[in-house]
Structure formats: C-alpha cells, structure tokens
Amino acid sequence: MLKIYNTLTRKKEVFKPRVEGKVGLYVCGMTVYDYCHIGHARVMVIFDTVARYFRYSGYDLTYVRNVTDIDDKIIQRANENGEDFLALTERFIDAMHEDERALSVLPPDIEPKATQSMDNIISMIEVLITKSLAYVGTNGDVFYSVSKFDGYGKLSGKKLEDLQAGERVDVDKAKKDPMDFVLWKMAKPDEPSWNSPWGQGRPGWHIECSAMSTCCLGNHFDIHGGGMDLQFPHHENEIAQSEGATGETFVNLWMHNGFVRIDEEKMSKSLGNFFTVREVLKKYRPEVIRFFVLSSQYRSPLNYSDEQLGDAGVALTRLYTALRGVEIPSVSCDIDYKLRFKEAMDDDFNTPIAFSVLFDLARELNSIKSDKEKAGQLAATLKELASTLGLLQEDPEVFLKGGEASDGLSEDDINQKIQNRVEAKNNKDWVKADEIRDQLKEKGIVLEDIAGGSTSWRREKA
RNA sequence: GGCUGCGUAGCAAAAUGGUUAUGCAGUGGCCUGCAAAGCCAUCUACACCAGUUCGAUUCUGGUCGCAGCCUCCA
Numbered sequence: 001m002l003k004i005y006n007t008l009t010r011k012k013e014v015f016k017p018r019v020e021g022k023v024g025l026y027v028c029g030m031t032v033y034d035y036c037h038i039g040h041a042r043v044m045v046i047f048d049t050v051a052r053y054f055r056y057s058g059y060d061l062t063y064v065r066n067v068t069d070i071d072d073k074i075i076q077r078a079n080e081n082g083e084d085f086l087a088l089t090e091r092f093i094d095a096m097h098e099d100e101r102a103l104s105v106l107p108p109d110i111e112p113k114a115t116q117s118m119d120n121i122i123s124m125i126e127v128l129i130t131k132s133l134a135y136v137g138t139n140g141d142v143f144y145s146v147s148k149f150d151g152y153g154k155l156s157g158k159k160l161e162d163l164q165a166g167e168r169v170d171v172d173k174a175k176k177d178p179m180d181f182v183l184w185k186m187a188k189p190d191e192p193s194w195n196s197p198w199g200q201g202r203p204g205w206h207i208e209c210s211a212m213s214t215c216c217l218g219n220h221f222d223i224h225g226g227g228m229d230l231q232f233p234h235h236e237n238e239i240a241q242s243e244g245a246t247g248e249t250f251v252n253l254w255m256h257n258g259f260v261r262i263d264e265e266k267m268s269k270s271l272g273n274f275f276t277v278r279e280v281l282k283k284y285r286p287e288v289i290r291f292f293v294l295s296s297q298y299r300s301p302l303n304y305s306d307e308q309l310g311d312a313g314v315a316l317t318r319l320y321t322a323l324r325g326v327e328i329p330s331v332s333c334d335i336d337y338k339l340r341f342k343e344a345m346d347d348d349f350n351t352p353i354a355f356s357v358l359f360d361l362a363r364e365l366n367s368i369k370s371d372k373e374k375a376g377q378l379a380a381t382l383k384e385l386a387s388t389l390g391l392l393q394e395d396p397e398v399f400l401k402g403g404e405a406s407d408g409l410s411e412d413d414i415n416q417k418i419q420n421r422v423e424a425k426n427n428k429d430w431v432k433a434d435e436i437r438d439q440l441k442e443k444g445i446v447l448e449d450i451a452g453g454s455t456s457w458r459r460e461k462a
Numbered sequence: 463g464g465c466u467g468c469g470u471a472g473c474a475a476a477a478u479g480g481u482u483a484u485g486c487a488g489u490g491g492c493c494u495g496c497a498a499a500g501c502c503a504u505c506u507a508c509a510c511c512a513g514u515u516c517g518a519u520u521c522u523g524g525u526c527g528c529a530g531c532c533u534c535c536a
C-alpha cells in the first residue's frame with residue numbers, strides 16, 4: 001500500500017489513483033539558461049526514482065516534465081551572450097539531457113516546452129479573462145486577480161492578508177492588487193514575442209505549467225511535483241489558474257522535494273553557491289552522485305560535501321563488491337527482501353530504508369557466497385531491487401576497475417604487476433610481493449588475494 | 463512579523479510509545495605469509511524543560527537553535 005506525503009494536507013496519504021492502475025505525474029522542470037546544478041539533479045533523480053517505482057509497482061504511468069524555454073532570465077542571458085534565445089535554450093536543453101543520461105535518469109514520457117504551448121497558454125488566459133479572474137493592466141500586461149480566487153493559499157498555508165507583497169521587491173503599479181501576478185507580458189522592442197489578443201508578448205512563468213500540465217494530463221490529474229521553493233508562489237498560482245479556468249480540482253497530491261544545501265544553506269543560482277552537475281561529474285562517478293542523492297529521504301535537506309560524496313562511493317563499492325564474481329541466474333526475487341524493500345518504498349519513497357535492505361542483502365550474500373545457487377538468487381534480488389533506484393546496473397568488475405584512471409596504468413600493466421607478484425609469492429619472497437602491492441596501492445589500485453592463489457584488483461577511488 | 467519544516471551517536475541518515483536501523487569511521491576477534499575484501503562481536507544517540515503514561519527519542523505544551531517560503535529559484 002503506497003503512501004505519499006501530500007503538501008496539500010501535510011500528511012502521508014494512501015495513494016489512490018484517479019483511474020485504477022494509472023498515474024499522471026507532472027513535475028516542474030528546468031529553466032534552461034544555464035547548466036543544471038546538483039539541486040536540479042536532485043529533482044531529476046528523485047522523480048525518476050518515483051517514476052521507476054510506480055512502474056515497478058505495476059502502474060501505467062504518464063510522466064510529464066516541462067522545459068521553461070522562455071522567460072526574463074533567458075532573454076537577459078541571450079542578450080549578454082549576443083545570442084539568439086533559441087540557440088541558447090537549445091544548447092542548455094542538450095546539456096540537460098546529457099546530465100540526465102549520465103545520472104541514469106530516464107527521459108519523461110512527455111517533455112513539453114513553453115514556446116511550443118502558446119495556443120494552450122493563450123486560450124487559458126482568455127478563459128480566465130472571460131471569467132473575470134484576469135484583467136488587462138494599465139501597461140497592457142494581463143494579470144490574475146488573486147482575490148477573486150477563493151482557495152488562494154491552500155497549498156502553501158498562507159493567508160492573503162499575511163502576505164507581505166512589496167516587502168522585498170517593488171510593486172508593479174500596473175496591477176490592481178499587489179498580490180496579482182502576470183499571465184501575459186507585453187514585449188519590449190526586440191524581445192522574443194508571440195501574437196496574442198493582447199498584443200505581442202510572452203507568457204508569465206506560472207501560466208505555462210497550468211497550460212502544459214492540463215494539456216498533457218487532463219484538467220484533473222494525480223500528482224504534481226517540484227522543489228520546495230515552488231510551493232509558493234508558483235504552485236499556488238498554478239492552482240488558481242487551472243482551477244479558475246477549468247472549474248475542476250487541479251491536482252490530488254502535491255509532492256515537494258527538499259533542497260540540496262551547502263554549509264547548511266540552500267544551493268541556488270541566486271546565491272551563487274552551486275556546483276553544476278558537470279563540475280561534480282569531473283570529481284565523482286555518476287552512479288556515486290545518484291547514490292548520494294538517494295541516501296536521504298526526498299523531503300529532507302541534503303547537505304553537499306566531499307565527505308558525503310566520498311562515503312557514497314565507499315558504500316556503493318560495498319554493494320558492487322558483494323555482486324562481484326556471482327553468476328546471476330534468471331530467477332525470481334527473494335520474497336522477504338522484496339517485501340522489506342517495497343515496504344520502505346511504499347512509505348513515501350523512503351530510500352534510506354530501502355538502502356538498508358540492500359545492505360542487509362549484501363551482507364547475507366557475502367556470507368553465503370560459496371553456495372552458488374543461493375548467492376545467485378540473492379544477487380539477482382539485489383540487482384532487481386536496486387534497478388528501481390537506478391543503481392547497480394553496471395557490471396561489478398567494470399565498476400570496481402573503473403574509478404579514476406589517473407594512475408596512467410593500463411589493465412595490462414596492472415595484470416603484469418600482479419603476475420610478477422604471484423611469482424614472488426610462490427617463491428615466498430614476501431618483501432617483493434609487498435613492494436609490488438604497495439606500489440600499486442600508491443597509485444590507487446587495491447589488490448585483493450582470493451583464496452586459491454588468484455588476485456583481483458580494483459581502483460580505490462570510486 | 464506571518465507561514466512551513468527540522469534538531470538522532472565521531473560523520474551521514476531512518477524508523478519507533480517498551481525490543482539490532484543502515485553506511486562510513488573506532489575497538490576486539492575470525493580469515494590471510496602480511497594485507498585488502500569479507501564475516502562475527504562491540505563502543506559512541508535521540509537539543510533543553512515540563513506534562514500525559516506503568517514506561518517517551520517517539521505523544522502534548524513551552525524554551526533555545528537551524529533551515530526554507532512570504533521576489534526569481536528545483
């Protein structure tokens with residue numbers, strides 16, 4: 001029985017799809033004017049894991065994640081670069097896809113772009129104006145009249161009268177009410193623009209998600225996700241727009257993931273304290289980053305540090321070491337471990353507990369490795385369960401020998417040295433044998449003698 | 463100021479009204495020529511103060527501390 005924490009009710013709820021066996025999931029994706037940072041990676045990995053688990057649990061899932069490819073920052077960056085905004089966004093969409101593939105994030109089923117959804121956006125605004133929920137301001141921009149929407153604040157728990165609009169930013173004088181937000185923004189000369197009943201312009205940020213989500217999944221769908229910071233105003237505004245326009249409930253369940261932090265502070269572009277995925281990929285292997293992201297529950301904060309990434313590498317090495325040398329038959333999962341794993345994931349995607357099941361499994365696997373049949377079944381179980389987390393899909397030897405190959409040694413070099421050491425060992429020349437082992441160790445290559453005389457090796461730095 | 467959420471051992475991170483989380487690190491043992499890996503055992507906890515209870519880290523109230531949102535942000 002899958003339970004998910006719903007931001008709307010601030011409780012874990014038993015998940016009940018609108019249509020038996022089917023799930024519609026929409027996640028707010030990236031604004032593509034720069035490379036993805038680790039905070040973005042967390043969203044991608046978390047919802048990828050959610051998607052994988054829904055499918056593993058037998059649901060027919062439609063996973064939609066949008067791309068915001070037009071907004072003020074994109075225009076600004078394109079101007080700074082002297083680049084067409086489409087060229088800019090195309091570059092960063094490609095980069096984003098590259099980062100995703102590195103992190104074993106499977107592509108969403110639908111990836112709508114704001115610039116390709118103009119008709120839907122415009123018709124939704126028209127409906128809102130018809131219903132008097134929106135108006136054209138004194139500067140020609142179209143605004144949503146927040147006070148006309150009854151449920152405003154139900155997601156973020158805010159009351160209109162408590163909000164301090166204009167406290168931190170100047171209030172736009174074109175609005176009737178400081179809390180009103182823009183739906184359609186008139187273009188300045190030379191800005192990218194689309195034709196609309198209100199003139200050449202572009203959509204406000206919030207309306208695109210209302211248009212794209214309802215367009216792809218229907219007026220009323222199961223789950224909407226995104227980062228914590230989108231709760232207000234973005235998702236609150238989406239509710240106002242969608243429910244205002246359609247008159248139907250917009251979303252049953254809202255999922256929000258916690259932030260990645262640096263030194264106990266939110267990682268964000270505006271604070272400038274971020275690491276891009278590609279920077280981090282230079283230091284750590286992709287699977288280590290994925291493991292790190294899933295090592296805390298998705299709603300908890302995740303502190304980024306080299307120590308933690310290092311730990312993640314060691315932990316992952318332990319799991320791969322358990323799989324090493326075990327032939328994996330095509331047998332069904334060990335039912336006890338599978339049940340424990342599912343129980344963990346069913347409890348609001350509790351990946352830390354799911355990990356603990358994998359480690360228990362690895363321990364038992366290590367202790368019964370001589371029993372080939374049992375070991376094979378446990379290894380098969382470990383691989384199957386880990387696959388729903390997008391982990392442990394590499395060949396163990398490839399993973400363990402991969403690592404950082406800055407040692408300048410080829411596999412042949414290493415094997416030659418191991419051979420020399422085997423000869424020394426056979427001659428009981430322990431000094432020479434240890435010398436060879438120490439030399440390799442200095443280069444980050446760890447030797448492991450296996451009972452029976454052979455020696456395996458791995459690169460220390462995962 | 464308003465609204466969220468959090469405070470767990472050396473580090474990271476979960477669950478739980480009474481019983482082993484888990485990973486890394488430490489200690490002791492087994493294995494090994496010695497190691498490494500692995501296995502077994504083991505030491506470090508639940509911010510503080512009240513209350514409820516036979517019993518609270520877990521529930522309630524308060525205090526202190528931290529983070530986030532109330533501008534753009536995953």
